[in-house]
Amino acid sequence: MTLRRDHVGGLLFLLLSVLYGWFIQDIALLPGDDLEPFHARTLPTALAWIGGVLSVLLIVTAGPVSVRPENDGRWYIGLTAGLLLLVVVFGLVLKWLGFLVATILFLAGGFWLLGERRPRMIAAVAIPFSVILWLLLTQALGVYLAPGKLVTAVLGG
Amino acid sequence: MLDGIMIGLNTAIMPFNLMMVFAGCFVGTFIGMLPGLGPVSAVALMIPITYGLDPSSGIILMAGVYYGAIFGGSTSSILINAPGCSSTVVTAFDGYPLACQGQAGKALALAAWCSFTGGTVGAIILLFAAPALATVSMSFQSSDYFALMVLGLTAVAAFAGKGQVLKSLIMAVLGLMLATVGTDVTSGTTRFTFGSSDLIDGVSFLLLAMATFALTEVIMTVLRGEHVKPQAEIDMSKLGSMRLSREEVKEVAPTVARSSVFGFLIGVLPGAGATIASFMAYGMERNLASVKEKLKFGKGSLRGLAAPETANNAASTGSFVPLLTLGIPGSGTTAIMLGALIAYGIQPGPRLFIDNPDVFWSVIISMYFGNLVLLVLNLPLIPYISRLLVIPNPILIPLILFFSVTGVYLVSFNTFDIHMMVVVTVISIVLKLLAFPMAPMLLGYILGELLENNLSRALMISDGSLSFLWERPLSAGIMVVAILALLSPLVTTLRNRRAAKEPQVAGAEESAA
Numbered sequence: 001m002t003l004r005r006d007h008v009g010g011l012l013f014l015l016l017s018v019l020y021g022w023f024i025q026d027i028a029l030l031p032g033d034d035l036e037p038f039h040a041r042t043l044p045t046a047l048a049w050i051g052g053v054l055s056v057l058l059i060v061t062a063g064p065v066s067v068r069p070e071n072d073g074r075w076y077i078g079l080t081a082g083l084l085l086l087v088v089v090f091g092l093v094l095k096w097l098g099f100l101v102a103t104i105l106f107l108a109g110g111f112w113l114l115g116e117r118r119p120r121m122i123a124a125v126a127i128p129f130s131v132i133l134w135l136l137l138t139q140a141l142g143v144y145l146a147p148g149k150l151v152t153a154v155l156g157g
Numbered sequence: 158m159l160d161g162i163m164i165g166l167n168t169a170i171m172p173f174n175l176m177m178v179f180a181g182c183f184v185g186t187f188i189g190m191l192p193g194l195g196p197v198s199a200v201a202l203m204i205p206i207t208y209g210l211d212p213s214s215g216i217i218l219m220a221g222v223y224y225g226a227i228f229g230g231s232t233s234s235i236l237i238n239a240p241g242c243s244s245t246v247v248t249a250f251d252g253y254p255l256a257c258q259g260q261a262g263k264a265l266a267l268a269a270w271c272s273f274t275g276g277t278v279g280a281i282i283l284l285f286a287a288p289a290l291a292t293v294s295m296s297f298q299s300s301d302y303f304a305l306m307v308l309g310l311t312a313v314a315a316f317a318g319k320g321q322v323l324k325s326l327i328m329a330v331l332g333l334m335l336a337t338v339g340t341d342v343t344s345g346t347t348r349f350t351f352g353s354s355d356l357i358d359g360v361s362f363l364l365l366a367m368a369t370f371a372l373t374e375v376i377m378t379v380l381r382g383e384h385v386k387p388q389a390e391i392d393m394s395k396l397g398s399m400r401l402s403r404e405e406v407k408e409v410a411p412t413v414a415r416s417s418v419f420g421f422l423i424g425v426l427p428g429a430g431a432t433i434a435s436f437m438a439y440g441m442e443r444n445l446a447s448v449k450e451k452l453k454f455g456k457g458s459l460r461g462l463a464a465p466e467t468a469n470n471a472a473s474t475g476s477f478v479p480l481l482t483l484g485i486p487g488s489g490t491t492a493i494m495l496g497a498l499i500a501y502g503i504q505p506g507p508r509l510f511i512d513n514p515d516v517f518w519s520v521i522i523s524m525y526f527g528n529l530v531l532l533v534l535n536l537p538l539i540p541y542i543s544r545l546l547v548i549p550n551p552i553l554i555p556l557i558l559f560f561s562v563t564g565v566y567l568v569s570f571n572t573f574d575i576h577m578m579v580v581v582t583v584i585s586i587v588l589k590l591l592a593f594p595m596a597p598m599l600l601g602y603i604l605g606e607l608l609e610n611n612l613s614r615a616l617m618i619s620d621g622s623l624s625f626l627w628e629r630p631l632s633a634g635i636m637v638v639a640i641l642a643l644l645s646p647l648v649t650t651l652r653n654r655r656a657a658k659e660p661q662v663a664g665a666e667e668s669a670a
């Protein structure tokens with residue numbers, strides 16, 4: 001028997017339901033709760049069971065679709081990973097370099113990853129966009145954007 | 158009711174709120190035109206902005222964006238045969254052939270007029286139906302609410318389409334599971350936080366919506382390689398006349414009337430939104446057409462364009478009925494709006510139009526304005542808005558990514574959220590590749606707390622017995638409908654197996670899912 005798409009999905013959710021069910025025992029109950037008809041564990045327990053039953057049903061009734069998703073072109077896995085990594089880096093850089101610099105770097109990185117390689121074009125969009133947005137947020141809307149830790153370390157807080 | 162309308166008018170006519178309608182429709186049209194981004198993503202992108210507004214303005218903005226996005230989706234359906242969202246897939250069936258025949262202008266004008274009529278008729282019915290339903294729902298008890306929410310979650314599955322029923326249910330359960338993460342409201346104990354202080358407040362709704370709809374949709378277009386496909390060139394000189402002749406108006410008038418009411422009714426049903434309404438209206442119109450006219454469907458029939466366009470707007474209006482009166486969202490988009498309302502501390506439901514009449518009525522009134530704006534402002538501007546589609550993808554995609562990420566960050570100012578978003582996005586990409594629908598998850602997540610509270614109250618009253626589900630006639634009735642909704646796909650599957658169905662229709666249904 002080949003592995004079908006719904007087998008994978010069903011197994012994933014079965015695993016999730018079991019894990020979810022397992023961690024229910026970590027939920028602390030109030031004294032006397034076990035005599036009550038409803039407490040903090042009631043709904044999770046029901047959900048774990050329903051989730052488990054539905055996953056098994058999905059596995060049993062899996063349609064004949066192979067696990068390989070169809071696409072009428074090639075998959076851009078590397079690029080996708082790159083963009084997601086860029087978001088992660090943005091989150092890290094934001095703390096250290098501040099909003100303005102992080103935004104410019106993020107946008108420039110995104111443009112570059114997606115194939116825009118002309119440095120002038122990248123700069124012409126990324127810098128004005130970031131500066132205008134930063135001015136709009138801090139000056140017009142009065143949003144406080146914390147300066148980056150590196151910036152304060154160098155220039156002083 | 159007149160008082161209400163006056164309150165609504167007063168609120169909706171405030172210059173700022175009028176501006177929100179304009180801005181919403183405009184932004185919505187633009188986002189809706191972008192292939193891959195539909196109303197759900199458009200409304201999700203608006204959440205961070207609405208946090209800075211007062212409730213009425215925020216909801217007015219979102220409603221405007223919702224309409225605009227559906228309208229924008231029709232535009233790209235007609236002009237470049239690339240539906241921006243699922244509810245305008247049918248529009249392309251007859252709209253694109255019309256554009257190919259050099260009648261793009263007429264098709265766009267007809268689409269705009271139909272959307273306007275559908276939306277207006279919907280808004281008028283809403284005006285009368287919503288307060289009436291709200292009055293009735295005042296007598297609802299917690300067991301009825303629980304039953305209604307079960308109905309809402311099962312109905313999503315029932316309308317999910319072939320082979321998607323179980324997956325929708327599983328996703329709804331996943332949403333409910335996610336909703337249990339964090340501090341339990343009734344007992345105050347933490348659940349599933351694994352000792353992390355970032356999870357004590359639970360998973361942020363904004364984060365979940367933005368990650369699953371905005372971020373994931375954009376990343377998916379990249380993953381599928383749609384960003385390298387040549388961008389469609391729109392030749393504006395070939396738009397043709399935007400006028401409709403008197404005969405043509407006469408031809409589509411009955412269709413528009415039928416589809417408005419029909420679309421609205423479909424929209425009211427929890428779980429069935431604009432997409433299903435447009436498909437069903439198209440099917441109904443084709444069945445009603447004479448043999449000779451039937452041949453025109455799919456080749457540029459005006460009726461074939463009018464029916465889905467009217468129905469999808471009427472249905473979007475209709476989906477506000479359960480949201481405003483019962484607090485139960487009927488679709489992914491209204492689910493996001495419910496989340497936004499709750500974030501304002503407003504509990505939509507039967508008490509909404511007593512406690513916050515300004516919100517209730519101004520939403521309804523601004524729907525008229527929204528429809529007017531679409532017709533008066535957007536239609537003539539279409540040639541210019543579609544120019545924006547010419548922004549090259551390598552520039553556009555990072556900008557959308559940036560907006561979805563900072564949208565979350567600028568509300569919480571916590572970089573943990575940015576990383577959490579990436580995690581949620583990766584998970585939802587895997588789920589999407591496994592063909593799991595995302596909307597039921599969001600619906601389950603939003604209903605989770607309400608469902609638990611009502612279940613807890615009902616169980617306490619009945620002293621732990623599940624008899625509350627059938628002892629009150631109302632609860633029992635709703636539960637029966639829920640069970641029927643759950644069983645209906647099973648029945649259709651069995652029936653389909655017996656009688657070989659028209660292959661074309663089956664294909665259409667599949668693409669709807």
